[in-house]
Amino acid sequence: MLIDGEELIKELVKGKRLFEDIIVPEGFDFSPYIPTVNEVLRKFPYKTEPLTINGGQFIRIKAEGIFLRSLNAAWEPEKPLSFIGSNLKNADLREANLQHSDFTNANLSMSNLEGANLENAVFQHANLVKSKLMNANLSNADLSTANLEEVNLANSNLCGAGLANTNLHKANLTGVEFFTTDLRDADLSNAVLTCSCGSGDFTDANLTEAVLKEVEYNHSIFTRARFEKARGDESSFYKVDFSDVFFEHASLQYIYAEHIDFCKANLKNVNFHGSELKKVDFTDADLSGADFDQVTLDGAYFCRTNLVGAKNIDTVKGLENAVFIDTVVTSEQKKFIEKKMEGSSTKRFIVKEEQP
Template sequence: MLIEGEDLVKEIINGKRLFEDVVLPEGFDFSPYIATLNDTLRKSSYKAEPLTINGGNFAGINAEGIFLRSLNAVWEPEKPLFFVGANLRNADLREANLQHSDFTDSNLSMANLEGANLENAMIHHANLMKTKFVNTNLSNADLSTSNLEQADLTDANLCGAGLANTNLHKANLTGVEFFSTDLRDADLSDAVLTCSCGSGDFTDANLSNAVVKKVEYNHSMFSRARFKKAVLDESSFYKIDFSDAFFEKASFKSVYAEHIDFCKANLRGVSFKGSELRKVDFTDANLEGVDFTDVMLEGVYFCRTNLVGVRNIDKAKGFGNCVFVDVSISEEQKKVIEGLIDNSSINHFVVKKEEVK
């Protein structure tokens, strides 16, 4: 039902709270009415009798700073809302029920969606910079190509969400649930990722300087991901694909890692101090300058691996349970490792190159 914006505002001010199939003229400007409208909605019983809109098209509206807290929170509408290209900057949408809503190309920067339900929502190519998504349900939502720089997603549910090609630079993802989440080519640099993850896809993602401490990640893909100077300490990784990833100067201290693929990964200067590595494949990986202080190794495979300059090899344990084939290593390092595996049933140690450049 096409309704003039001014008429909708009047009806809300006069106390009407239930609307259906609302269609506003595209690009309607709410700014002259925002102060009065917000004052009315704040003073009303927005929790007991919130504004309810069962189906509506609000394409291109300008509603910066609008108060829509608990919108559709009383019951689940049968029809979605469309905010394509809308300006909802600094809007208050806390506890709103926005399932299946469409926010494509919208501006929700600095908006507050704490506790909102955005399950299956379309938030494609949106401006979500500094937006608050604390404890928000974003399961199966499509946020691909959106700008979430410095967004707060603490304790948000992102299971099955699409975050491919998103900008999550400096975002706070503490307590987030990443299960079957698509983060391919996402920018997670300087982000806080102290969260849980299962079956996530981080292929080609940028996690440089990210904090991934005390987490549990399993059955996930990080192929060709960048972890330069990232902190992954005290975490647990199980069945993770880190092939071709870039970890230069990252920290893996006190990590438990099992069934890990580091094939062709650049681990130059990484610290594995105090970590436990089980069934890890370092084929064609660059471990130059890696710190193996107090590392426990079991079933680790070094094939065509660059071990030149690896530090504190003599302080690592379990080399007797590892396989070395065609590795690059110095003569001194070779003697140390051979001394550690004298009593091992594995009696082959094939060296490709003994010269240190």
């Protein structure tokens, strides 16, 4: 049902709170009416009798700062809402039920969506810069190519969400649940990722200077991701693919890592201080300058690995059970490792001295 924007506002002022299958003229400008709409909706008991719209198209409307708190929260609407290309900057959508809604190309920057139900919603190319999405349900939502820079997603549910090519620079992801989440090519640089993750795909993602402290990551893929200067201290990694990852100058102190693929990874100057590395494959990895102070190894594999300049190897526990095949080491390192592994045949080295 096509309804004029002004007519919709008149109905709201009269007290109507249930609308079905409405279509607002494309591009309608609500801006002059926002103070009136907000005053009416704020005075109404929105928590017990919220505005309900069962199916609606609001294409390219202008509604900056609109108050739609608890929209559709009374019951689950059968039909979704569409806000394609709309301006909802600074909108208040707290606790709104917006399942399956379409926000493609919409401007939701600095909006408040705390506690909103956004399951299966679409945000492709949407602008969510500095928006608040704490405790929101974004399970199976499509956020691919969206701009989520500096967004607060603390304690939100992103299970099954699509975040490929999404900008999450400086985003707060504390307490987020990442399970079967697609983050390929996502920009997570400087983001806070103190969260749990299972079966996440971070292929080619940028995690430069990201914080992953005290987290659990299981069965996840980080192939070709960038972790330069990232901080992952005191975290647990189980069956994670870090092959061909750029870790240079990252801090991985006191981590527990089991069944890890570091093949072809750049681990230059990484700090592994106090970590436990179990069944770890360093084939073709570059560990030059890495710090192994007080590290415990259990089943490490160093095939064609560059260990030249690696520090504190003499403090490593379990070195005698590691496998060394064509491992690049200095003559001093070779002498120490061979002494540790006396009687073992699983050692073969290529000697290369450090450059002054």
